[in-house]
Amino acid sequence: MTHQEFQGRVSVGDGTTKHESHATAVASVLNAAGLYTIICPVGVTNPQAAKGMSYGGPVISNNSSNDVSEMASQVATNNLRISNHSYSARCGWQWLKAWVWFGDTNVNQTVDWKFGAYTTEAYSIDASAYAARTYLPVDSWEQWR
Amino acid sequence: MKTKTRTTKGIAIVITALAVASVAHAQLKEPPVPGTYYSAKDFEWKPPLPFNPHPRLPVVEIEPGKLLVDDTGVPDTPEQAEARKRHEEAAALANLIAANPLLAEAERAARQAAQEAAWKANKERITPWLVKPLPRAGDNPATRQTIEPETQSRLLSLAAYFNSEHQGVLEEAAKTGTPTELVFLSGERAVLSSFAEGQPLWSMSDSLTQAVSIATAAVWPGGGAGLTSPARTRPSACGKPVASRG
Numbered sequence: 001m002t003h004q005e006f007q008g009r010v011s012v013g014d015g016t017t018k019h020e021s022h023a024t025a026v027a028s029v030l031n032a033a034g035l036y037t038i039i040c041p042v043g044v045t046n047p048q049a050a051k052g053m054s055y056g057g058p059v060i061s062n063n064s065s066n067d068v069s070e071m072a073s074q075v076a077t078n079n080l081r082i083s084n085h086s087y088s089a090r091c092g093w094q095w096l097k098a099w100v101w102f103g104d105t106n107v108n109q110t111v112d113w114k115f116g117a118y119t120t121e122a123y124s125i126d127a128s129a130y131a132a133r134t135y136l137p138v139d140s141w142e143q144w145r
Numbered sequence: 146m147k148t149k150t151r152t153t154k155g156i157a158i159v160i161t162a163l164a165v166a167s168v169a170h171a172q173l174k175e176p177p178v179p180g181t182y183y184s185a186k187d188f189e190w191k192p193p194l195p196f197n198p199h200p201r202l203p204v205v206e207i208e209p210g211k212l213l214v215d216d217t218g219v220p221d222t223p224e225q226a227e228a229r230k231r232h233e234e235a236a237a238l239a240n241l242i243a244a245n246p247l248l249a250e251a252e253r254a255a256r257q258a259a260q261e262a263a264w265k266a267n268k269e270r271i272t273p274w275l276v277k278p279l280p281r282a283g284d285n286p287a288t289r290q291t292i293e294p295e296t297q298s299r300l301l302s303l304a305a306y307f308n309s310e311h312q313g314v315l316e317e318a319a320k321t322g323t324p325t326e327l328v329f330l331s332g333e334r335a336v337l338s339s340f341a342e343g344q345p346l347w348s349m350s351d352s353l354t355q356a357v358s359i360a361t362a363a364v365w366p367g368g369g370a371g372l373t374s375p376a377r378t379r380p381s382a383c384g385k386p387v388a389s390r391g
Contacts, residue, residue, distance in 0.1 A: 022350045064336050064348055065325070069307035076300035079292055089338060089346045097330035104344045119346070120339060124307050131299045134292070140351045 005032035005050065006059060013060040013078075014070055023061065026084050028052055031059045054082075068124040075132045085125075085139040091115050180210040186217045190232055314339050 003010075005028055034051030060078060062070050064087050074080045090102040091114040103112030122139075129137055177200070181193045193211075197204060203215045221229060242249045292300075318325055318337055323345050327335040335347035 020350075064338070066308065066311040069304045069311055071304075072300045072307060073304035076292060076297045076304065087336075087348050087350045090335060090349050094349075096333055100329060102347060104342070106344070107342075114341075114346070119341065120310075121346075124303075124310075128300065128303055131303060132292075132296060 004035050005052075007033055009057070010059045010061055012062070013074055014062040014066070016061070016063040018063065022086070023063075026086055027059050027061065030054060030082070030084060031057050068121060068128065071125065071137060072128040072131070075128065075135045080135060082136045083138065085137065088140045089114055089119060089121070178204070178206075178212065180206070180212045182212050182214050183207075185213050185215045186219065187229070188213070310339075318345075 002008075003024070009031065010027065028050070030052050031054055032050050032052035033055050034048040036050040037045060037047045038049035039045050060074060060080065062074075064085070067085065071080070071083060074083075090100075092101070092103055092112040094100050094102060103114070107113050125137055125139055129135060177197060181195060182197045182204070183193045184191045197212070197214060199214050199216055199219065202219075205213045205215070207213050238252075242252050314337065315325065317323070317340055323337060323340075325337045327347060329335070333349060335349045338346050338348040340346065
C-alpha cells in the first residue's frame with residue numbers, strides 16, 4: 001500500500017491482510033508509477049522504464065480465494081476494467097523442493113485428468129467475462145499441458 | 146457302425162472337393178481392373194467411382210484408367226429417379242435463363258432476396274443470445290465506462306451464486322478436514338479453490354518459470370517510457386516491464 005510505485009493507489013478489495021511478492025510484481029506490471037530508475041542497456045539510464053501499462057490507475061488487491069465471485073461483484077460495483085490472475089489449479093507432479101503429486105489416483109495412477117480440463121472455475125470466469133462487456137480478465141487457469 | 150464311418154468319410158470328401166474347387170475358381174478369376182469407373186447412363190453428371198459398381202456388366206476402357214460401365218439397362222432407384230428429374234429441370238431452367246437476360250436478372254434478384262430473408266430469419270433467431278452493442282452516447286469514454294443497470298444486476302447475481310459455491314467449498318473442507326491452504330518445503334503456498342469429484346483442487350501462482358518463456362515481440366514506438374523492442378521472440382531484460390503475465 002505504501003510502495004513508492006503505487007503511491008496510495010492500491011486498495012484492498014476482500015479484506016486480506018497478507019502480502020505476497022508475486023502479486024506485488026504483477027500489480028507493478030499493470031500500474032507501477034515508474035519512479036524507479038533502470039539502467040538498461042548497460043550504461044544507459046532509463047528513468048521511466050519501470051512504468052506500468054496503466055501507471056496512473058487505481059489497483060484493487062485481492063487474494064485468490066473466492067476470486068470468481070469477487071471479480072463479478074467488483075466489476076458491478078467498482079467498474080473494474082482489467083484484472084490479472086496468474087495462478088492456476090496445479091496438475092500432475094510439481095517440484096516444490098520435493099515432488100508433489102496433484103493428480104487423482106482414483107481416476108488414473110499416472111496421468112492427471114486436470115491437464116487442459118475446462119473446470120467449474122474456468123466456466124465461472126467465462127460467464128462473468130461474457131456478462132461484463134467492459135471487463136477483461138487475464139487468467140492463466142488451465143494452461144497446464 | 147461301418148455304414149456311419151463311410152457316411153462321415155463321404156461328407157468329408159465332398160467338403161474338401163468343394164473347398165479345392167472354390168480355391169481353384171478364385172485363383173482362375175481375374176482380379177478387378179484398377180481405374181475410375183463412369184456410368185454410361187449418367188456419364189455427364191454422375192461422379193465416377195474408384196471401383197466397378199456393377200461387376201457383371203460390360204466395361205469399356207475409354208481412356209487409360211478410365212472405364213465406362215454399361216449400366217443403361219439398370220433401372221433407377223426412387224432416389225435416382227428424383228435426382229434425374231431435378232437435374233433435368235435445373236438444366237432446362239439454366240438453358241432458359243441463359244437465353245433470356247431479363248429472366249436471368251429476375252432469377253438472380255429472387256435468389257438474393259431469398260438469401261437476405263434467410264439471414265434476417267437467422268439473425269432474429271439468435272438475437273436473444275447476442276450481446277448488445279456498447280452504448281456510445283456522444284462517443285464519450287466516460288459514458289462507455291458506465292455499467293448498465295441490467296449488466297450490473299446480472300453480475301451481482303453471478304457474484305452471489307459464485308459466493309454460495311465458495312461457501313459450499315469451505316463447508317466441504319471443514320466436513321472432510323481438508324485444509325484451505327498448504328505450505329510446501331519451497332515456501333510456496335497452494336490455496337484450496339474447489340472440489341472435483343470429492344478431490345480438492347489446489348491453486349498456485351504461475352510466475353518465474355512461466356515468465357521466462359515469454360517475451361514482448363514488439364512495442365508501440367514513441368511512448369513516454371522510451372521502451373524499444375528488437376522485435377525478437379527471445380526474452381529481453383528491457384522487455385520485462387511490459388510482459389503480460391507475472
